[in-house]
Amino acid sequence: MHRKKFISAFSMALTSWSVFGDTTKLINSGTINSSTKIPPYLKKGSCIGITSAAGFINEVDCKDAVEMMQSWGFRVKMGNTIGKKYFTFGGTDVERLADLQSMLNDDSIDAIMIARGGYGLIRIVDQINFSKFKQHPKWIIGFSDVTVLHSHIQRQLGIATIHAKMCNSFVNPSIAEPVQLATLQSIEQCLKGNAMQYEAIPQSQNKTGIVTAALVGGNLKTIETLAGSVSDINTANKILVVEDTGEYLYSIDRMFYNLKRSGKLRQLAGLIIGGFKIKKDDEGEDFGKTIEEIVLEKVNEYNYPVCFNFPVGHQKNNYALKLGALHELNVSSNFVQLKSLQ
Structure with a gap:
């Protein structure tokens, strides 16, 4: 079913408790492994x-x-x-x-x-x-x-x-x-410690799939800045979420090429594209690609799920995410859901 808007605070809290219950028991039982x-x-x-x-x-x-x-x-x-x-x-x-x-x-x-x-x-x-x-x-x-x-x-x-x-x-x-x-x-x-669940409006450019992995990420420009340092993000077998604000499309393209060339996109479990507030191209300097086209150009050879316009970033609909914790990402043609398992 298509969602017309993001979940409200109260439905979010109620759903997370009723659907997931006590995830601590699940983790301690060995059903979920996380370091x-x-x-x-x-x-x-x-x-x-x-x-x-x-x-x-x-x-x-x-x-x-x-x-x-x-x-x-x-x-x-x-x-x-x-x-x-x-x-x-x-x-x-x-x-x-x-x-x-x-x-x-x-x-x-x-x-x-x-x-x-x-x-x-x-x-x-x-x-x-x-x-x-x-x-x-x-x-x-x-x-x-x-x-x-x-x-x-x-x-x-x-x-x-x-x-x-x-x-x-x-x-x-x-x-x-x-x-x-x-x-x-x-x-x-x-x-x-409530289990969290978020839904996003399905986008035609999404790549479908269901994965369970740790969630990592944040601001794309900052992630690029950390590359090669002791703080460099580890994306292997992770769900990566990225967002940014005030960047030109060509700059976003360059940052995604950085992710690709450094191997950060190759071994992902899944990719979440949050909000991107994009600077208008200078007159006569049109880049010619949308944010969706920029991303898909870099990841089309991979088989993991990708979703766009997720409610996180420099915007009003910026929901809290537990980075490092296990999550399930479910992307289908008419449904997008991210739920925490820790």
């Missing part, structure tokens, strides 16, 4: 730390996020970088590193939300000491520039993280659109 470490899920009274490890944000712009997370039953601790400004950054490299490191080491903090994206994490990631975090994992939340942390943590530590909206994307419930509330509630559901 990824899943940080402890949060409960009432758990604490979420907020730090500005990348771009600048002030305390006022975090207000809606703080109030909503408190309404979920969590405590919130604001980092020292909130309100600090060093040009475009949320403080100097030293200040941002110290704030993030403090939260990684703080036993009273159960999850860390990066307050906003922008740029900055690649400047400090190599100085972060993950030794305590490795022994006592906690959820790291964010997207866009936070892809640096997602990729580095999964490649080096094998710990799951949450690709999701950050403080600057929270909206007061009294003025929020239904899709905004649904995406924000998906963060709560992730943090509380």
Whole structure:
């Protein structure tokens, strides 16, 4: 059946519980095998730390996020970088590193939300000491520039993280659109350990198939930037999800060629194309291909499922995803579904 819109927050939560139940029992039984470490899920009274490890944000712009997370039953601790400004950054490299490191080491903090994206994490990631975090994992939340942390943590530590909206994307419930509330509630559901299920409108360009694998990915430009480094994403036998914003079509084509030539598309289990906000071609410089044509040109020789226009990215319908965790991707001609198994 064709879906006319993305699932609402309440149907998402209800469906995930009724369909999947307690996935922990399934995993422990040996039916599902995963080497990824899943940080402890949060409960009432758990604490979420907020730090500005990348771009600048002030305390006022975090207000809606703080109030909503408190309404979920969590405590919130604001980092020292909130309100600090060093040009475009949320403080100097030293200040941002110290704030993030403090939260990684703080036993009273159960999850860390990066307050906003922008740029900055690649400047400090190599100085972060993950030794305590490795022994006592906690959820790291964010997207866009936070892809640096997602990729580095999964490649080096094998710990799951949450690709999701950050403080600057929270909206007061009294003025929020239904899709905004649904995406924000998906963060709560992730943090509380509910199994997650998302559906997307089928696209004629999709490649069909059903696969079960760990989910990895994030911002495409950032993934390209990490290539060849110790934070380089490992896509072998994984479901890769990518999104981006503010890029020309030729630049997106170049990034997908980078994925192909570096072997990252060859051994995939599946590919999810999220939202892409594309810059209009300069006059007289038309590229001549759509995003779908760009992608299919690179993957048509492979047999794994591919879906387009998935509800994740720099857009209102940006749902929370548990990167590193096992998922089932089901792409058919009239149905697209991604569900978490951890």
